[in-house]
Amino acid sequence: MTRSAIAVVDTSAFVANYRYAKSLAPRARALAVIKANGYGHGAVRLARCLGDEADAFAVACTEEAMELRESGIRQPIVLLEGVFEPQEIDNAALCAFGIVIHALHQVEWLERAKPSQQLNVWIKIDTGMHRLGFAPDELSSVLSRIKAIPHVADIVLMSHFARADETASDATERQLALFDRAVAGQTLACSVANSAGIIAWPGAHRDWIRPGIMLYGSSPIADPSDTPSPLLPVMHLESRLIAVHQLAAGESIGYGARYTCERETRVGVVAMGYADGYPRHAVDGTPVAVNGQRTRLIGRVSMDMLTVDLSDQPHAQVGDHVQLWGDLVSANEVAACSQTISYELFTKVTRRVHFRYR
Secondary structure, eight states, X not given: OOOOOEEEEOHHHHHHHHHHHHHHSTTSEEEEEOHHHHHTTOHHHHHHHHGGGOSEEEESSHHHHHHHHHTTOOSOEEETTOOSSTTHHHHHHHTTEEEEEXXXXXXXXXXXXXXXXXXXXXXXXXXXXXXSSBOGGGHHHHXXXXXXXXXXXXXXXXXXXXXXXXXXXXXXXXXXXXXXXXXXTOOSEEEEEOHHHHHHOGGGOOSEEOOOGGGGTOOOSSSGGGOSSOOOOOEEEEEEEEEEEEEXXXXXXXXXXXXXXXXXXXXXXXXXXXXXXXXXXXXXXXXEEETXXXXXXXXXXXXXXXXXXXXXXXXXXXXXEEEEESSSSOHHHHHHTTTSOHHHHHHTOOTTSEEEEO
């Protein structure tokens, strides 16, 4: 019998979330971010289900983009980290990859390149994230150099928000003001809004939006109550009960005896552990759903198993359905109980989990 750790990916929910992102910025085009294998959901399958409806896709690097092209995806694809070696530029042009330019060495590579076709360029401006991008006062000279390159077609000016998920902070407004000063007088398309920017900062929508985590149904806002409309969960991480025990008060559960029963407790053992991608540091009380009813994790998560409280489910038995996250338990809830974020949960689901698409 196959082990029952399963990730059910709802492709219709993914499409609905993309349409929701577009509805929030109806005058903008949307770059569907499917880097890191579609945030762990399966980039090729999701790209295929969105198909021509996507204005474009975004990935981190050439390898991710080539996987999409070789799978028949023909929509525009943007490399968010640009190229890492000068010879990648020829391939990017041949495969119609847009490239982000964020450093002077990439400008020099682009100037020396002799690709067979033109390619689109996205110029990244650092407005406060301080990872990648040109200082705002460098934009004028960089833009002049890139405009002079004959194999450059369209140019988009972009930046990235550091704290758009913090709706009470003025950091995003300051970044946006800095971006606007840097691009003043330019008639080029602009892109600054990630998922949090799309939802919480409508003034940041501009010409291109870049929905990422929201496509997968997880709120990017620090306080989910700020989200104006619910997103549909795409991944449902599921398993089954493989054992049920009745423990007396005072008995402890699992490694380190982290949880001790305060009363007689019915305990279920679930075929799911950190080797499947469930967070080892999830605390006692992390929500889990058994047979559609929410309950809680008790005891430390081990490599292959975790334990849940079945005290309120006297009829639960071996083989019964368990949801670790999905529509009954949000990934954000599990992440909060594990001192992490839903992005990490999704991308850490391992190959031992069977993926099913519906």
